[in-house]
Amino acid sequence: MIRMLLRVLGREYAGPVRRTVALMAVTAVVEGLSYALLVPVLRALFGDTPGDALPWLVAFCGAVAVYAVLRYLSDLSGFRVGTTLLRGMYHRLGDHLARLPVGWYGAGRVGEVSVLAGSGVLQAMGVIAHLLGPFISACVTPLTIIAVMLAFNWQLGLAALAAVPVVALVQVRAGRAAAAADAERAERDHEATARVIEYLQAQPVLRAGGRTAERFRLLDGALRGLQRASRRSVLSALPGVLGLTLTVQAVFTAVLVLGAYLALGGGVGAAEVLTILVLAARCADPLLSLSDIGSQIRGARSELVRLDAVLRAEPLPEAPDPVRPAGHGLEFASVTFRHGDRTVLDDVSLSVPEGRRLAVVGPSGAGKSTLLRLIARFHDVDAGAVRVGGADVRAIGTEALMARIAIVFQHVYLFDGTIEENVRLGRPGADTAAVRAAASAARLDEVVERLPGGWAATVGEGGTLLSGGERQRVAIARALLKDAPIVLLDEVTSALDPVNEAAVHEGIDRLMAGRTVVVVGHRPRTVRGADRVVFLDGGRIAAEGGHDELLRGDSGYADFWNSAMAPATDH
Structure with missing residues (x-):
């Protein structure tokens, strides 16, 4: 996704984007590590000396404060870079469209370019500002928490780690299943936009010929096709949402059962089981958001692919050493x-x-x-x-x-x-x-x-x-x-x-x-x-x-x- 974004925008934006991604990743790691401080806090609270929890509680509050500052900085960086990318994308797209041969602007191009220059660019460039931070947090924070669980109790940590390939597989399969439906919806969207433009531009001719009802049926058919494609796009995403939810809930239940088994066998105490459940719950929340974030990122990536296709259209070549005409014949x-x-x-x-x-x-x-x-x-x-x-x-x-x-x-x-x-x-x-x-x-x-x-x-x-x-x-x-x-x-x-x-x-x-x-x-x-x-x-x-x-x-x-x-x- 990032490679596609940089290819569309140009390598001059690579530095700010990579710095923003790195800051978001560090923020997600700090968030996960801050939850590690809950382990000594809960141990002390449920132990013989609850007062020992105070230093750890202060450390936890400090870690949360550091996370809050990093989150603010990463979100601010995301918005600033996103705004810069948006401006750069509009400039690059406009300059490129001005250099393309007039023959490129054939049938259907008006609707396609209208959608791309409007919602398409906003959706694609909004990835940095609105989607990348939550996506990185949904991936990196649970992995950090699982690393903490492994350090705390390898058995419970392995149980949580087992969910990683399953979640990844569900996301990949859901993405592939939804890709075709998303592509059809985008195509229908372009067609409907072109029909709307055509209908508005053709009003004088249609009214003079008394053909408004017939032409409206064409537009109405395009809009109905868009509605059907949108419904199929939503339905195609349901298996991924259900699969991810069931996987996360099943792993959480497995961790709970394993924790109870270990507690009953004397392997761990009640405080430790409670801590594991808190950490597992903190893993579950961002993971469950992956389906929604993944759907939005797929949509943004589709727009990036279409933008890339337009930007790859070859303008008429310029002579390296232009000549000057000797007259006007x-x-x-x-x-x-x-x-x-x-x-x-x-x-x-x-x-x-x-x-x-x-x-x-x-x-x-x-x-x-x-x-x-x-x-x-x-x-x-x-x-x-x-x-x-x-x-x-x-x-x-x-x-x-x-x-x-x-x-x-x-x-x-x-x-x-x-x-x-x-x-x-x-x-x-x-x-x-x-x-x-x-x-x-x-x-x-x-x-x-x-x-x-x-x-x-x-x-x-x-x-x-x-x-x-x-x-x-x-x-x-x-x-x-x-x-x-x-x-x-x-x-x-x-x-x-x-x-x-x-x-x-x-x-x-x-x-x-x-x-x-x-x-x-x-x-x-x-x-x-x-x-x-x-x-x-x-x-x-x-x-x-x-x-x-x-x-x-x-x-x-x-x-x-x-x-x-x-x-x-x-x-």
């Missing part, structure tokens, strides 16, 4: 890219000279958006190379590459802050004049003027308080403020009304001026304004050239244009 050299078993792009070769515009069109699923994502290195190609300024994107540092690229997606995500804060993401150090100029160029100032609060108006989570066209204007203003030499546009006007489309197109025209541009779009204005058009179909380039030239050809572009794109002229 783009090139795809025999690029092949696969997603799972599907080939998205197959041997694609094309180039975009610096300062020129390329329009990419094609049917849905042809690989158009993937082209943009490969330029930004959201994924790495399976074959071939994507080059920026003559340099392979894999040889360019991530920060240097992203500094050269401004991206405007079809679906814009805004952070829950003010409009100005979202625009400033393009260039956080920009002055107010630059922000206002970018907003004016994107015609965002029109939006700001009619919003209560103006620039200080909040946009809501994901930008939900703004319309789609307004969010696009924020995204374009952000890209204008960044002032990157390469611009990637992904169907940014496909779902806009005519008024917003005109405003967004005006901002796009200003954004594209003098820059290298790759635009995915179906609007006539977008395609006709490009220097060259690439028609993608089935992951391959079916045709490329000027728009008018392709319309006259027999590549299928004219049919596609007439069937899928010409209706857009009605706007």
